[in-house]
Amino acid sequence: AQSVTQLGSHVSVSEGALVLLRCNYSSSVPPYLFWYVQYPNQGLQLLLKYTTGATLVKGINGFEAEFKKSETSFHLTKPSAHMSDAAEYFCAVSDRGNQGGKLIFGQGTELSVKP
Amino acid sequence: DADVTQTPRNRITKTGKRIMLECSQTKGHDRMYWYRQDPGLGLRLIYYSFDVKDINKGEISDGYSVSRQAQAKFSLSLESAIPNQTALYFCATSDWVGGKVEAFFGQGTRLTVV
Numbered sequence: 001a002q003s004v005t006q007l008g009s010h011v012s013v014s015e016g017a018l019v020l021l022r023c024n025y026s027s028s029v030p031p032y033l034f035w036y037v038q039y040p041n042q043g044l045q046l047l048l049k050y051t052t053g054a055t056l057v058k059g060i061n062g063f064e065a066e067f068k069k070s071e072t073s074f075h076l077t078k079p080s081a082h083m084s085d086a087a088e089y090f091c092a093v094s095d096r097g098n099q100g101g102k103l104i105f106g107q108g109t110e111l112s113v114k115p
Numbered sequence: 116d117a118d119v120t121q122t123p124r125n126r127i128t129k130t131g132k133r134i135m136l137e138c139s140q141t142k143g144h145d146r147m148y149w150y151r152q153d154p155g156l157g158l159r160l161i162y163y164s165f166d167v168k169d170i171n172k173g174e175i176s177d178g179y180s181v182s183r184q185a186q187a188k189f190s191l192s193l194e195s196a197i198p199n200q201t202a203l204y205f206c207a208t209s210d211w212v213g214g215k216v217e218a219f220f221g222q223g224t225r226l227t228v229v
Contacts, residue, residue: 009155032216043119043205043220044158051216090157094216101146101165101211102173103218105157 002027006091006106014114019063019078021109023091026072031093032100033074035065038088038108047089050074051096061085086113118142121206121221128196128228136191136224138206146211147189148218149173149181152203161204164189196228 007022025031032051036044048059055067061084065076074091091106119140128134140147145166150158160173162181170181178200182190193200206221 004157006157034218036220041222043222044207044218045220046217049216051214092158098211100216101209101218102148102160102163103150103158103207105150105159107155107157 002031002093002095002104004091004093004104004106006089006109008109009107010110010112012112012114013081015083016080019076019081019085019111021076021089021091021111023065023074023076023106024072025074025091025093027093029096030067030069032096033065033067034092034094034103035059035063035074035076036090036092038090040087044090047076081111081113083113083115086111117222119206119208119219119221121204121224123224124222125225126227128226130197130228132196134193134196134226136193136204136206136226138189138191138221139187140189140206140208140219141187142208142210142219143186144208144210144219145186146209147183148207148209149179149189149191150205150207151175152205152223158205161191193226193228196226198228200226201228202226 003026035047050067092103148163149161207218209218
């Protein structure tokens with residue numbers, strides 16, 4: 001069965017500092033990989049996804065993530081944090097193929113940005 | 116209007132009551148999902164439907180039922196609500212055709228069972 005582990009339920013960074021949110025997955029075959037962001041009192045919004053091809057994927061708001069098959073990881077980074085990045089971030093995986101679409105989520109990481 | 120609309124946004128109900136959460140979408144997607152979010156646990160899949168005639172249990176379906184009334188509508192029911200069903204509930208849709216794998220989420224329904 002697939003599973004997703006996000007290391008660190010809370011991460012705090014200073015404005016302008018590097019953001020690194022960690023995600024590791026367990027799956028018998030490489031799945032599709034996603035990062036979603038949830039702002040307070042809102043639904044989830046897709047930041048970026050990896051399906052195939054280039055392992056470094058760029059998303060919205062300056063975020064990027066790198067798929068590392070050997071490490072079964074998909075860590076999210078942003079070079080310089082902004083106050084507006086404060087939110088909860090979820091890593092998720094899905095099977096490939098026609099039975100895909102059902103998302104398995106990690107526990108979430110709440111990002112705080114200090115002025 | 117939002118692509119995925121959930122009603123109600125907030126609901127307080129009593130233990131033992133039946134309650135229905137509704138979801139409608141304008142994306143034209145066949146696939147719809149219900150998730151539950153609890154602090155520290157992320158989101159977990161309750162039920163999913165790949166088309167109008169298809170209903171499947173997810174990871175945590177006990178105590179819940181669903182109805183797919185049309186391509187655009189997918190409702191979640193709690194037959195007899197209990198306090199540990201207090202959570203934030205999300206409906207989502209996806210296309211999953213031609214590589215379109217993004218899921219679109221509603222704003223969520225915050226349910227409190229007292």
